[in-house]
Amino acid sequence: MEVLTTAKRLIKMRSRGQLTIPLDLREALHLTDETPLNVFTIGNVLVMTPKRLQRAPLAAEVEREMRRQGLTLEDLLKDLREQRERYLAEADVED
DSSP states (O other): OOOOOOOOOOOOOOTTSOOOOOHHHHHHTTOOTTOOOEEEEETTEEEEESSOOOHHHHHHHHHHHHHHHTOOHHHHHHHHHHHHHHHHHHHHHHO
16 A cells, blocks of 8 residues: 655635645545545544545554554644644744
8 A cells, every 4th residue: 555645735725615635645545526535523633534434443443553553642632733833833934
């Protein structure tokens, strides 16, 4: 499976709430105009996935991976806060 980078990608929401997913990401994820996307939030983070979500199996998989890497929920939340702070600082510089 191809690993995608988590580098920041800036996209803008249009007036009717529409987003454009960059072409390279659509191609890497094999998304077409017919691909349904699931959208949900984790805290203040918006997550989109083309796969049908099965919450219990997904949660179990995330928990296994966190244990494998020695991560706690606090580790993830701390990292999300740091990422958000870095993003907001970069966004202020770009404006």
